[in-house]
Amino acid sequence: MLTEEHFDLFRKFRIRAMGDKLREMIDDPAYDDMTFEDKMAELLETEASARRERKIAKLNREAGFKLPAACVEDIVYLPDRKLSRDRVARYASCKWVEDNEVLVIISKTGCGKSYLCQALGNSACRNLHGVTYTRMADMFAELSRARAHADGSYFEKMDRLKTIKLLIIDDFMTTPISTQDAVDLFEIMEAREGKQATLIASQLEPEEWYLRIEGELMADSILNRIATASRYLDIEGPNMREYFAKQKENKE
Incomplete structure (x- = not known):
């Protein structure tokens, strides 16, 4: 017994x-x-x-999501968002992650790109893939602080950004980046090309990214590794923050 x-x-x-x-x-x-x-x-x-x-x-904790509960099941498919349920389901299956591709999500502020990219990151965690979520400005700030400490943490952070299975960079090129930031970004994208998957969320179209990078050669080197072989998902429609605020008011 x-x-x-x-x-x-x-x-x-x-x-x-x-x-x-x-x-x-x-x-x-x-x-x-x-x-x-x-x-x-x-x-x-x-x-x-x-x-x-x-x-x-x-994996979800280690990803560093701002919205750890974001999931594709909770995405709202309004008619004027032009967001296909079937397409999101395909991305949520994570074959593009397994194939080490680049996915670019573009939308105006408030249209839900940050939620969507974190929801897809959550799907990658469910498929047992390692994920890192970061805003571009935060990523460069962390690398700058690590570089200043000169204790090896800079190389540890760079190694994770280069080798994590799915790297999600939100607010991509929202503001201009320094020459050092551009070098770091080039090293990251060069290391990931064809070896790991990357998801980029931005308010700007790729041709506008050039204006945020100092030096035409560096801009070409970085963006050729992103723009030329990427899947693109454009989100349109209403401001989702306002939509959910109205939904909350109606319930109250």
């Missing part, structure tokens, strides 16, 4: 979900007619599912 000491071993061996399921089976007569093999299969599936959920939660 199993005792509490036995169930404590499940926790000690880090298979708590399996132990909890076994306790449930013992207490529920509906499991009495199951074969030993069927019971073991259900126990293993329960533990595997719990481990997967913990892994997904960890």
